[in-house]
Amino acid sequence: MPITETDLLHLRRCVELAREGLDDGDEPFGSVLVDGDGVVRFEDRNRVKDGDETRHPEFEIAKWSADHLTPEERAAATVYTSGEHCPMCSAAHGWMGLGRIVYAVSSAQLVGWLTEWGAGPAPVRPLPIQEVAPGVPVDGPAPELEDEMRALHRRLFESRQP
Ligand SMILES: [Zn+2]
Numbered sequence: 001m002p003i004t005e006t007d008l009l010h011l012r013r014c015v016e017l018a019r020e021g022l023d024d025g026d027e028p029f030g031s032v033l034v035d036g037d038g039v040v041r042f043e044d045r046n047r048v049k050d051g052d053e054t055r056h057p058e059f060e061i062a063k064w065s066a067d068h069l070t071p072e073e074r075a076a077a078t079v080y081t082s083g084e085h086c087p088m089c090s091a092a093h094g095w096m097g098l099g100r101i102v103y104a105v106s107s108a109q110l111v112g113w114l115t116e117w118g119a120g121p122a123p124v125r126p127l128p129i130q131e132v133a134p135g136v137p138v139d140g141p142a143p144e145l146e147d148e149m150r151a152l153h154r155r156l157f158e159s160r161q162p
Pocket of ligand 1: 056058059085086087088089090
């Protein structure tokens with residue numbers, strides 16, 4: 001289904017969270033869980049700077065949903081995220097039976113930028129969500145947010161150059 005104005009509103013919050021993460025020394029990724037009634041129930045952003053590289057917001061959302069949502073609520077929820085889920089987070093989302101995912105930029109876009117800038121490959125293959133969790137409806141990218149997300153990732157890349 002197409003990305004709506006409401007979707008964009010939630011995606012903009014994800015970008016804000018991504019910026020907050022980057023400003024705090026983490027990586028620019030942010031995510032929001034919205035329930036079937038359209039209410040924001042949980043949000044988080046990347047928190048890997050202290051050494052736990054699995055602290056992705058999409059993974060936190062999946063774990064949060066285990067304790068706070070029924071299976072029916074999980075299926076009706078939408079997870080918005082600044083960057084497409086990595087395979088770890090796609091798997092967690094799929095195992096928890098969460099609903100639709102909407103992302104601002106795809107993993108393919110991010111890999112394209114990193115390759116263009118000369119960054120090395122990530123330790124985990126950037127599979128599309130639906131290769132990991134084929135039953136999940138997925139929408140994205142949102143071209144309106146591409147420049148902003150590219151700039152945040154560029155800042156992270158430059159901060160890591162010697
Ligand atoms: Zn992830």
